[in-house]
Amino acid sequence: MKFNTDDYKVWDDENQTVHIEGSLRLGSSKEYAFITNLLHDVLKESDNKKIDIDLSQLIFLNSSGINILSKFAIYVRKQGAITFSVKGSKSIPWQGKSLPNLKKLYPALELEFT
Amino acid sequence: MTFKKNSVQIIGSYNDLLDEQYDLNIELHSGDNLTWSHCGLTADYVAQFYSKILPTENPTSNEIFHTINYIANELLENAFKFKSDGHIVLQSIIDHRASSKLTLIISNQININQVDPLIEQLSILINSDVEQLMLEKLEANAISDDDSTSCLGFITMINDYDASLGWKISGNENEKITISIMAQISIDNFGTKK
Numbered sequence: 001m002k003f004n005t006d007d008y009k010v011w012d013d014e015n016q017t018v019h020i021e022g023s024l025r026l027g028s029s030k031e032y033a034f035i036t037n038l039l040h041d042v043l044k045e046s047d048n049k050k051i052d053i054d055l056s057q058l059i060f061l062n063s064s065g066i067n068i069l070s071k072f073a074i075y076v077r078k079q080g081a082i083t084f085s086v087k088g089s090k091s092i093p094w095q096g097k098s099l100p101n102l103k104k105l106y107p108a109l110e111l112e113f114t
Numbered sequence: 115m116t117f118k119k120n121s122v123q124i125i126g127s128y129n130d131l132l133d134e135q136y137d138l139n140i141e142l143h144s145g146d147n148l149t150w151s152h153c154g155l156t157a158d159y160v161a162q163f164y165s166k167i168l169p170t171e172n173p174t175s176n177e178i179f180h181t182i183n184y185i186a187n188e189l190l191e192n193a194f195k196f197k198s199d200g201h202i203v204l205q206s207i208i209d210h211r212a213s214s215k216l217t218l219i220i221s222n223q224i225n226i227n228q229v230d231p232l233i234e235q236l237s238i239l240i241n242s243d244v245e246q247l248m249l250e251k252l253e254a255n256a257i258s259d260d261d262s263t264s265c266l267g268f269i270t271m272i273n274d275y276d277a278s279l280g281w282k283i284s285g286n287e288n289e290k291i292t293i294s295i296m297a298q299i300s301i302d303n304f305g306t307k308k
Contacts, residue, residue: 025154025187027195029261060180063188063267067255074256093180097274104249 001038008058010035016046021057024065032068039072048079055099056089056114066098070105077106085110117229119285125236128280128296130219135207138163142190142202153194157187160206164216167208168301178301181275182216185297188267189220192295197222214301221294229283229291235265236281244273271297 002011008022018039026032043051053069055061061069076084086102088095090113103109117123140156142148161183168178186204193202200223209215224232239247248269255261271277280296 023154025151025191027150027191029255060183060187062184062191063270064191066270067252067261067264067266070252071256074253091176093177094184094274098270101248101252101274105252
């Protein structure tokens, strides 16, 4: 699946990785549903074993976006035994501030900053 | 406790200035021409405005830009979502005395029936361990379809960006209620939080 606009690009690849790039400032969980649905679909395709999210090119995410990532991390935690990693970038300020909260919600999350 | 029309209630750290003392005084007028995307556009402008006068050595300038951008964006999105009639007003100033401090104030009108629930939420917010409250709200949002009133934007500003927030809610005879939200951040205090 691919979602491209002038502001952001969201797509999944053949390695159970969902890439989210650009700047996301959508208004509510409902408007972010296409990303939530994609994350769930990719996880299902791996028989609920593995999912990676690459945020290393996501330069802005508002609190509604942080909320849906958090919801997904909690969902993964409740399923148990899923390899879940999030890749971020050291040079993108919001990520160092807000992504560690995902690890507090799901301690087994592999969080890597490149 | 019910908010009484024709009164003023302050929650948190709030002290406004005279209009002419602000660096920026922007009014976004409600109507068909004001859209959600104007929140981000205005937040970008505020961050770029201050990037012209603040330190330019990296990575600090990138951090400062993003913090101003994020906080302005959250406050504007909040105003856009919850305003009733009238305009959204953004005011900002950087105080260079002692540790440089950026103050952003966003004002808008809300309906009188929004006031009491809001005051209740804010009272919980200012009396809680913010990190703990954030995790609780995220867990609660995960099992609810309605997360629109979770105050998550405020919590991220305080917990992730070290912003100090204050709210002024004032009403007049005609039940017109104005809310002004003040965010203060120390410019000298930048760096990755965790």
